[in-house]
């Protein structure tokens with residue numbers, strides 16, 4: 001079976017559209033990931049950014065990441081050209097979509113449901129507002145499965161009869177560039193993917209370490 005190169009497919013769409021500037025609804029998972037993607041896509045598309053991330057936990061983190069997203073757009077000098085459509089924190093939708101998969105490891109079935117929820121909403125809004133294309137920043141991360149994301153994108157594109165823009169933004173240094181841009185603009189970079197389960201997974205080793213340390217202290221107090 002031929003392995004698809006989503007980045008080449010995107011290049012072909014861009015060259016087919018040369019001279020035009022199609023409209024694109026870009027789902028963004030967070031400010032840092034969106035930085036290199038925005039730098040790249042705004043050269044060829046009229047981009048509107050969709051903030052629909054009901055996976056984020058807790059709510060303060062949702063607010064902080066949204067503020068970071070807006071700060072980035074401002075600092076990149078894109079506030080005149082990139083409009084932000086921000087959906088509120090609809091956590092109950094994430095909970096419903098991922099119910100039964102809470103204990104899955106990162107990269108497993110829970111993440112697939114999480115991608116589906118966010119991409120489906122993006123396709124729906126893109127259709128309602130008459131965008132030419134929709135896509136997501138999710139493929140910029142090496143921790144995310146680009147084949148799965150593109151497969152879901154194509155399935156929801158079919159459902160809503162709207163064009164999915166294939167991508168593998170991590171190719172051609174996209175992820176490193178997003179790290180460099182985030183550092184350049186001094187924006188907040190989170191240390192966990194987003195949901196409460198990824199937060200717990202991140203905190204667990206630290207809590208275990210703290211408990212072991214406490215145990216050691218108790219032992220030396222008793223000796």
Ligand code: SF4
Nearest residue numbers: 111114193194195198
């Ligand atoms: S780990 Fe990330 S992609 Fe997976 S369910 Fe949680 S927020 Fe979504």
